Amino acid sequence: MKTKHLHPAGAADAAHGSFKGYVVGFVLSVLLTFASFGAVMLDVVPRHLGLAAIVALCVAQLLVQLVFFLHMGAARDQRQNTAIFICSALLIAIIVAGSLWVMHNANVNMMPTQMSMERAKMRD
Incomplete structure (x- = not known):
């Protein structure tokens, strides 16, 4: 059939x-x-x-x-695929940028390795 x-x-x-x-x-x-x-x-x-x-x-x-x-393109039958691709790319970019921002801030705000324990205790 x-x-x-x-x-x-x-x-x-x-x-x-x-x-x-x-x-x-x-x-x-x-x-x-x-x-x-x-x-x-x-x-x-x-x-x-x-x-x-x-x-x-x-x-x-x-x-x-x-x-x-x-x-992908601006043709009428491909607009939906192109829009989905652009939205997916933006979401991935936001997730990657946010993850890098969080890791950078965590690295900046953690105790530096060059600081001795005595000096770290003095800062408290």
Whole structure:
């Protein structure tokens, strides 16, 4: 028995990319990977700008993969996926930033290791 999909006409194909789109995404990903490797190994970028260049190439590759492979975008049928992704990313960023803030404050407000026990008792 065959089951019919309950998608509107053409909606099932709209979410999937074409072969050309996948090839373009793959080529861009490979080029960005080689650019990152070249920036580090061939000293194309000055040392003080190395980290910024790697981060910029990393963000560019992330965007390429989101658009070409996960099909995120402003298209009408992808807005819900994009909104869910953005909300998830913001929640993760808030959790990570909050955890780092708590750990930093705990580290700052704890007794320093350089302080002797006698000096710590004098502060009480």
